[in-house]
Amino acid sequence: MGDHEHEAGPRPAGTARGFTTRAIRASHRLPVVDQPPTSVPIYQSVTFTAADAAELGAVANREIPGYAYGRLDNPTVVAFAAAVAELEGAEAGFAFGSGMGAIHAALGTLLSTGDRVVATAASYGTSRALLTGVFGRLGITATFVDMTDLGAVERALAAGPTRVLYAETIANPTIVVADHVALADLAHRHGASYVVDNTFASPYLCRPVELGADLVVESATKFIAGHSDVMAGVVSGSAALVHRVREFQVDTGASLDPHAAYLAMRGLSTLALRMDRHTATASALAGWLERQPGIDRVWHPSLASHPQHEVASRVLDHGGGMLAFELSGGRAAGRAFIDALTIPERTASLGSVFTIVAHPPSTTHRQLDDAALAAAGITPGLLRCSVGLEDLADLTADFGQALDAARAAGPRDAARVSEDAPQRAPAVPAPV
Numbered sequence: 187m188g189d190h191e192h193e194a195g196p197r198p199a200g201t202a203r204g205f206t207t208r209a210i211r212a213s214h215r216l217p218v219v220d221q222p223p224t225s226v227p228i229y230q231s232v233t234f235t236a237a238d239a240a241e242l243g244a245v246a247n248r249e250i251p252g253y254a255y256g257r258l259d260n261p262t263v264v265a266f267a268a269a270v271a272e273l274e275g276a277e278a279g280f281a282f283g284s285g286m287g288a289i290h291a292a293l294g295t296l297l298s299t300g301d302r303v304v305a306t307a308a309s310y311g312t313s314r315a316l317l318t319g320v321f322g323r324l325g326i327t328a329t330f331v332d333m334t335d336l337g338a339v340e341r342a343l344a345a346g347p348t349r350v351l352y353a354e355t356i357a358n359p360t361i362v363v364a365d366h367v368a369l370a371d372l373a374h375r376h377g378a379s380y381v382v383d384n385t386f387a388s389p390y391l392c393r394p395v396e397l398g399a400d401l402v403v404e405s406a407t408k409f410i411a412g413h414s415d416v417m418a419g420v421v422s423g424s425a426a427l428v429h430r431v432r433e434f435q436v437d438t439g440a441s442l443d444p445h446a447a448y449l450a451m452r453g454l455s456t457l458a459l460r461m462d463r464h465t466a467t468a469s470a471l472a473g474w475l476e477r478q479p480g481i482d483r484v485w486h487p488s489l490a491s492h493p494q495h496e497v498a499s500r501v502l503d504h505g506g507g508m509l510a511f512e513l514s515g516g517r518a519a520g521r522a523f524i525d526a527l528t529i530p531e532r533t534a535s536l537g538s539v540f541t542i543v544a545h546p547p548s549t550t551h552r553q554l555d556d557a558a559l560a561a562a563g564i565t566p567g568l569l570r571c572s573v574g575l576e577d578l579a580d581l582t583a584d585f586g587q588a589l590d591a592a593r594a595a596g597p598r599d600a601a602r603v604s605e606d607a608p609q610r611a612p613a614v615p616a617p618v
């Protein structure tokens with residue numbers, strides 16, 4: 187029996203330590219590595235030791251550099267945040283367990299009760315819910331405006347003191363592109379900070395800090411990590427502001443796990459290669475879609491027909507992987523199209539190696555009737571596509587047969603669908 191391992195009293199001097207004590211000590215002995223590894227190691231440790239109590243206190247209070255506890259800092263997580271910040275052209279960055287964790291911390295750092303935010307009407311649904319719900323309950327008001335209408339933005343800023351102007355580089359539903367130079371200038375002239383969600387673009391397409399933004403938030407879950415297998419977020423900006431964001435995170439706790447940071451960093455290494463391929467395929471697919479019957483409209487920044495094509499050519503280095511298109515057959519056509527696809531995944535999210543097609547009217551926004559959809563800026567036949575890394579010819583072949591199905595379903599089913607589509611009690615769209 188092993189009862190002797192559970193002695194209550196002290197051992198006589200000189201006696202070996204118990205097995206459990208020795209096992210813990212033995213399995214926590216660090217290897218000595220003189221050769222620097224080529225990959226950033228996963229520091230799977232929450233706790234870091236100090237020489238004495240004074241040193242531990244000084245590290246925890248940031249009086250001297252170092253690591254004390256995982257929620258404050260972790261070497262792998264710090265390396266990932268620094269890498270993203272460097273690519274964003276920012277002085278500093280701090281990483282989070284998700285994009286929403288990053289957005290919450292960035293806005294929570296800047297906002298207090300009584301403050302006002304002017305935000306893009308084309309904002310990601312959960313960011314809008316964060317502003318109206320979580321921050322709304324704390325006495326912060328949000329005004330949503332069309333960021334492509336600079337006059338409307340100026341009027342909204344002039345309507346009352348504004349703490350934050352919040353935009354997205356590329357946004358749903360119609361791949362709206364924000365003019366960061368003009369918006370940063372407007373924000374600063376009205377005493378507001380300019381905060382940008384750069385998720386659809388990534389720093390390979392756009393670096394909002396270089397164009398005047400004070401803070402940039404990214405859901406690294408998307409293009410940065412790039413494989414739909416890790417959740418992460420990053421806030422980048424000046425060292426002084428990011429220091430305040432870190433303090434906010436220390437008290438709120440949306441920490442990034444070091445293993446997730448490692449995976450996200452691995453994705454970051456190939457961001458440029460993936461974005462080049464996403465861009466090339468999305469541009470070609472968008473041009474091809476424009477020529478197909480049964481499609482009313484296609485939106486991709488590379489298209490001359492894109493409403494902000496000129497802005498995109500100044501603000502974006504590449505067109506990126508996100509496109510949207512409108513089927514003439516409305517909701518039924520959209521549903522038939524998405525159900526007929528054989529290559530793209532029918533799933534949420536974006537920015538992955540595989541193509542993801544979403545038809546909000548039959549998925550995330552299915553409870554909304556056409557009027558409520560229109561109020562949300564979504565038309566019944568609108569499809570959003572995150573173009574993956576597959577071969578273009580395979581995607582056009584698959585989209586071609588899905589368009590055949592959409593054309594067959596659209597006009598014939600239109601009347602029936604508008605009858606059976608839920609018309610009452612529009613629900614809050616699902617947060618994806």
Ligand SMILES: Cc1ncc(COP(=O)(O)O)c(C=O)c1O
Pocket residue numbers: 284285286287310354383385386404405406407408417418419535618
């Ligand atoms: C534009 C945008 N910002 C932020 C988020 C939130 O990111 P996460 O899911 O990593 O919290 C998403 C998620 O889809 C998004 O599309």
